[in-house]
Amino acid sequence: LYEFEDMPFTEKHHKYWNAGGLSEEFVNKQGDIYAVKKWAINKKVQPLDYNNIMFGYVHRNKNGDETGKYKFLTLGPNVNKIHKWRTNVSNNQLWYLYKIQQECKQVFIAKSNKDALINDLCGICSIATQSENDKVLSKNIPILQKMYPETKFVINFGSDEQGKQCSINVSKEFNLDWFNTPNDVLK
DSSP states (O other), rough: OOOEEEEEOOOOHHHHTTTTTTHHHHHHHHOOOOEEEEEEEEEEOOOOOOOOOEEEEEEETTTSSSEEEEEEEEESSTTTTSSEEEOSTTTEEEEEEEGGGTSEEEEEEEEEEEHHHHHHHTTTTTEEEOOOOHHHHHHHHHHHHHHOOOOOEEEOOOOHHHHHHHHHHHHHHHOOOOOOOOGGGGO
């Protein structure tokens, strides 16, 4: 059981999201993502290092209802990689399905909530995966195509080698398009 109490963004919180052009209001409203003041596991409050910041991501189902599941991102100089992400959302869950509307003829499947929100800010309908794993995504594609038969899905998994390879693998398997930033413009 994960729980958290939110707070207004500090300068460090803003810095993380503002790099992608995302404001606190947008991240809260469109992403259901909040700065964490306190958090608990099984009703036991967990310590937060004052040098670190934490975000709580609220998961919603395809109808937009909260599922009671969360993921937490901890950033800072003292964060062990193994503790950067904590979640009780399973790897096969998708984020922002409730945002797919009739007018979304094309939907980008982004590798992260942050990428999906940047797409959203640009007016591109986008959902996010819980895991940047092509095998997990492959299990979800038939479900998405059945739920939204009129929607064209585009894989948008980033421009690093893993992201490109996952995009290629899944797009070939399901005859989908994929979009990644070309190498010559990454700099």
